[in-house]
Amino acid sequence: MNTPSPVETDGLFRWPDEGLARVPFRVYNDPQIAEAEQKRLFQGETWNLVCLDLEVAEPGQYRTNWIGDTPVIVVRDPVADRIRVFVNRCVHRGSMLCLEQHGKAENFTCMYHNWVYSLDGKLQSIAFKRGVRGQGGMPSDFDITQHGLRELRVDTIRNLVFATFSDRLPPVRDWFGPRMVWSLERFFHKPIRLIGGYTQVLPNNWKLYAENVRDSYHASLLHTFFATFGLNRLSMDGAVEVNEAGGSHLSWSKMATDDAEGTDYASGGLRSMRDLAIEDRRLLKTWPEFEDGITHMIQTLFPNVFLQQIQNTLAVRLLVPRGLDRCDLQWWVFAYEDDTPEQLRMRLMQSNLVGPAGLVSLEDGFIGNAVQRTTRGDQGHGAIVEMGGHGVTTERQSRVSEAAVRGFWQQWRGLMGF
Amino acid sequence: MASNIGHTAADREFLAAAAQVCADCAGTIDDDSLEAWPDYFTDDCLYRVETREGRANGWAIGLMHCEGRGMLRDRVLAIRHGNVFDPHTYRHVLSQPRFAPAPATEAAGQRGTELASARRVLTSFNVTRVMKTGEMTLFAVGTYDDRFVEADGRLLIRERTVVLDSRNLDTLLVIPL
Numbered sequence: 001m002n003t004p005s006p007v008e009t010d011g012l013f014r015w016p017d018e019g020l021a022r023v024p025f026r027v028y029n030d031p032q033i034a035e036a037e038q039k040r041l042f043q044g045e046t047w048n049l050v051c052l053d054l055e056v057a058e059p060g061q062y063r064t065n066w067i068g069d070t071p072v073i074v075v076r077d078p079v080a081d082r083i084r085v086f087v088n089r090c091v092h093r094g095s096m097l098c099l100e101q102h103g104k105a106e107n108f109t110c111m112y113h114n115w116v117y118s119l120d121g122k123l124q125s126i127a128f129k130r131g132v133r134g135q136g137g138m139p140s141d142f143d144i145t146q147h148g149l150r151e152l153r154v155d156t157i158r159n160l161v162f163a164t165f166s167d168r169l170p171p172v173r174d175w176f177g178p179r180m181v182w183s184l185e186r187f188f189h190k191p192i193r194l195i196g197g198y199t200q201v202l203p204n205n206w207k208l209y210a211e212n213v214r215d216s217y218h219a220s221l222l223h224t225f226f227a228t229f230g231l232n233r234l235s236m237d238g239a240v241e242v243n244e245a246g247g248s249h250l251s252w253s254k255m256a257t258d259d260a261e262g263t264d265y266a267s268g269g270l271r272s273m274r275d276l277a278i279e280d281r282r283l284l285k286t287w288p289e290f291e292d293g294i295t296h297m298i299q300t301l302f303p304n305v306f307l308q309q310i311q312n313t314l315a316v317r318l319l320v321p322r323g324l325d326r327c328d329l330q331w332w333v334f335a336y337e338d339d340t341p342e343q344l345r346m347r348l349m350q351s352n353l354v355g356p357a358g359l360v361s362l363e364d365g366f367i368g369n370a371v372q373r374t375t376r377g378d379q380g381h382g383a384i385v386e387m388g389g390h391g392v393t394t395e396r397q398s399r400v401s402e403a404a405v406r407g408f409w410q411q412w413r414g415l416m417g418f
Numbered sequence: 419m420a421s422n423i424g425h426t427a428a429d430r431e432f433l434a435a436a437a438q439v440c441a442d443c444a445g446t447i448d449d450d451s452l453e454a455w456p457d458y459f460t461d462d463c464l465y466r467v468e469t470r471e472g473r474a475n476g477w478a479i480g481l482m483h484c485e486g487r488g489m490l491r492d493r494v495l496a497i498r499h500g501n502v503f504d505p506h507t508y509r510h511v512l513s514q515p516r517f518a519p520a521p522a523t524e525a526a527g528q529r530g531t532e533l534a535s536a537r538r539v540l541t542s543f544n545v546t547r548v549m550k551t552g553e554m555t556l557f558a559v560g561t562y563d564d565r566f567v568e569a570d571g572r573l574l575i576r577e578r579t580v581v582l583d584s585r586n587l588d589t590l591l592v593i594p595l
Contacts, residue, residue, distance in 0.1 A: 196479030198469055199586045225500040276499055279488035328586070333479045348478050352489075357467065357481040357591035359493075363502050365590030370504075 015418045016382055020406040021390050024382040025375035028205035033416075034324050040416050041303055042068025042321075047155065047162040047172045049305045049318050050074045052332055054159065054194060056083055060104045060119060064088055065330075066320045067163065072152065073098050073108070074161060077119045083156070085163040086121050086149040097149075108149075121149035157181060158188035160305075160316070176301060177243040183250050183299050186290070187307055187314070195347070196315075196333030200356045204368030206304060206319050206327035207412075212364055213298060213306050214404035216240055216251045217387050222367060225353075225360045229278050238296075240388075240395040242404050247302025247411030249404035255295045283349040283359075286311040300404070302411050310361075312347050313354045325372050331355065385409075429517070432534035435573050436515045436566055440541050443575065444510035447593060452497060455594065456490035460567060460574045463487055467580040467595060470560070481582075481591055493594060503592050505550040508557065510595075513542035518563070535573070539564045545595055547588075558595055559583045 013033065016022040027033055042048060048067040051074045055063040059078030064071065071088035088097050090110035097108045097117070107124065108117040114127035123144045131137030152163040155172040162172045173181050202209055212218070220227065238253030288295065289312060297309040304319040316332040333355075335347055353360040375381075388401030392410050395401045425433070443458040445451075459465065468480030484490050518538035540561050547557035565577040580595045 194475070194477065196472060196477045197475075197585070198472070198481065200590075201586050201588045203589055222502060224502060225496060228500040229495075276495065278492040278495060280486060280492055282485070283489070333477075335478075344478060348483055349485075351479045352483055355481065356587045356589075359496050359500065362590045362592055366504050369589070 013418060015413060019390065020392065020409050021384070021386045022382040023211075023385055023405075023409060025378050028208060028372060029324060029376050031324060034205075034321070036416060037321070038068045038070075041412070043070065043165045045164075045166050045169055045415060046303055047164050047169065047175055047301075048303075049160055049301070049316075050085055050163050051161050052159045052192075052194070052316065052334075053083070053156060053161055054192070055102065056161070058104065060106060061102075062098060062105055063102055064098050064100065065318075067152075067165075068321060071096060072163065073149075074163070075105070075119050079120065083154050083161055084119070084121065085152040085154050085161075087152070089150070090115055091123065091147045091149065092126075117149055121151050123147045123149075157184045159192060160184065160188075175245075176248055177245070179241055179250065180243050180248050180299070180301065183297065184307070186292075186297075187299075187309065191337040192314075192334045193337050194332060195335045195344070196331070196351070198331050198356070200329040200331065200365060202319075202327050202329055202365060202368055203325065204327065204372040205325055206321040207408075208368035208371050209319055209327060209329065209364070210300070210304060210408055211405050212368060213300055214249055214251075214408055215402060216298075216399040216404070217402055218367075219399075222363050223360055229276055231278075231284065235399075237293075238399050240399050240401050240403055242392050242394055242407040245302065245411045245414075246392045246407030246409075247300075249300050249407060251296075251298045251399060251404065252294045253296045253399065254293045283352045285346055285349065287343065287346060289343075300408075302408065308354070310354050311350055312343070313350050314347075315354070325376075429534050433515050433517070433539070436539045436564070437512075437541070439566065439573050439575065440512055440515060440562065440564070444512055444543070447595075448507065448509050450507060452494045452593070455494065456487045458575055459487050459490060459578070460569065460576045461487050463490070463575060464577045464579075465490060465575075465594070466578070467582065467591065469582045469585050471585050473579075473581055481587065482580075482594070490594075497592055501592055503590060506593070507548050508593055508595075509546045509548065511544045511546075515539045515541040515564075535566050535568055537565075539566065543595070555588060557588060560595075 013026065013030070016024055050065045050067065050072055051063040056074050056076045059076055059081070062073055062075040064073050066072065073086045073088045075084055077084050090097050090112065092110065092113055092115050095110055095112040097110055105119065107119065115123065116125045118124050126138060126144060128136065129138050152165055155162050157172055169175060236254045236256060241250040243249065295311055299307040306317040308315045314334050316334070318330045320328045320330065322328055335344060352358065356362060356365055385402045385405050388395055388403050392403055392407040395403050439458060443455065446454040463486065465484040466480055467482040472480055484493065518540050540563055542561055544556065545558040547555050560580060560582040563579040563581055564575055566573050567576045
């Protein structure tokens with residue numbers, strides 16, 4: 001525990017004695033905790049995803065985004081030919097500098113009073129610095145070299161661009177650890193291109209979604225599409241792996257793939273007990289695209305990044321908190337540059353199964369709200385998180401485990417000082 | 419862009435028929451008669467939901483992509499039996515349909531000889547989502563980009579691309595737009 005938290009010293013919040021086996025409902029509902037998260041997580045000792053490198057591939061190309069409540073600009077500095085990240089705020093009066101999500105710039109000019117910054121963040125000029133006809137203007141001792149944009153540290157792993165407010169955090173590879181890096185290098189093992197993107201607005205505290213993705217226990221229980229239509233697949237092998245800090249994880253499995261033709265799925269031989277079957281099975285057609293045989297890989301990166309390989313659907317998601325009970329889930333849907341037309345077509349058909357309108361997983365969009373609305377008035381109780389024991393260890397035996405959820409809270413508590 | 423000013427009588431008649439199909443089709447959704455919704459499409463239809471941003475970028479992946487009426491019926495089956503969600507209904511408000519502006523290279527005179535039904539028809543929509551709890555939200559705003567065909571004396575939707583103006587989608591999309 002680092003600095004004692006004001007919340008804690010006020011005697012307002014104490015984590016329950018049961019430890020990680022209980023998550024107090026208050027963490028989703030307390031405005032003071034949400035405020036503390038901004039300082040201690042997002043502006044603290046964390047690496048935050050800000051964009052994919054393809055979005056800032058060309059000199060002067062920029063992308064705006066959010067690190068928690070802080071707006072940032074990610075830009076490729078044409079002189080140094082490297083990616084820089086700045087707080088998207090004019091130092092003068094605090095106006096937002098870039099309003100567009102994407103663009104290309106030669107400099108950043110504040111629309112309010114025309115203060116101009118170069119792409120390395122230096123303040124270049126101030127409108128009417130010397131006033132008008134010798135009258136007014138800035139005081140002669142105002143030194144523009146002392147007033148550049150607030151710059152963040154940047155680091156990348158393959159296509160992912162991360163930034164941090166911290167000066168002491170280790171490089172991003174060390175921070176996430178070797179197993180997380182292994183998976184990222186697997187996701188981005190060859191050049192990618194974007195083939196989709198949208199923002200899913202979730203009516204719940206961001207941590208409820210962060211837990212949901214780490215919770216491999218709910219998958220076949222909440223998401224009933226496959227079971228209802230008799231499309232259950234047998235899992236041959238899999239694991240839930242949690243990194244050392246606890247907050248990042250991998251959940252992977254190798255499923256029997258159905259090349260559709262010649263399988264029970266294609267012949268309609270598998271029926272659920274209710275004798276319901278879907279008519280068109282083209283959206284189930286997959287191909288084994290990774291040599292390791294892994295067909296499903298869900299990865300989380302603490303605090304708020306998610307990667308998916310669900311059969312042949314590939315995506316990166318970033319969750320931006322928007323107050324206590326809302327968060328914005330940004331999706332980047334990607335493919336590989338060397339995809340054949342047939343492969344791209346299979347990704348397109350399978351896209352019906354995932355995402356905000358995904359037949360298999362659309363329930364994830366509202367389940368957080370189902371918790372949020374029952375817990376708002378409850379400061380005393382908490383969730384039971386004991387599936388798979390009390391620990392934060394890697395599970396090879398069964399993915400019916402909440403180990404990665406406990407891992408998330410372990411790292412969250414450490415950084416929050418609770 | 420060639421202008422649409424000066425529709426022929428046949429154009430006007432076609433647009434009125436297209437408006438009726440759009441209204442009836444949206445009605446099946448709003449009235450929770452989802453089983454009737456696929457009947458407004460051809461067997462080999464394309465129904466797609468994407469965003470304006472996705473279309474501008476030429477992205478292959480949108481939010482839904484159904485090829486053929488079977489996939490539309492599967493969506494309905496999933497809503498009824500497969501998916502779990504907070505109960506809600508929609509209310510569509512549709513604009514008068516209009517022809518998509520023709521490419522500038524196409525002379526107005528040539529267009530006169532083209533069948534109205536072969537042309538793209540655009541209809542704006544607003545969809546309010548009404549939860550069973552009573553909460554009402556403006557859920558979607560956008561355009562239907564449609565192509566119709568006439569089959570057995572009925573006007574059917576051959577292609578419908580639902581283009582959402584916003585990149586934001588609230589919570590989830592289970593009932594079609």
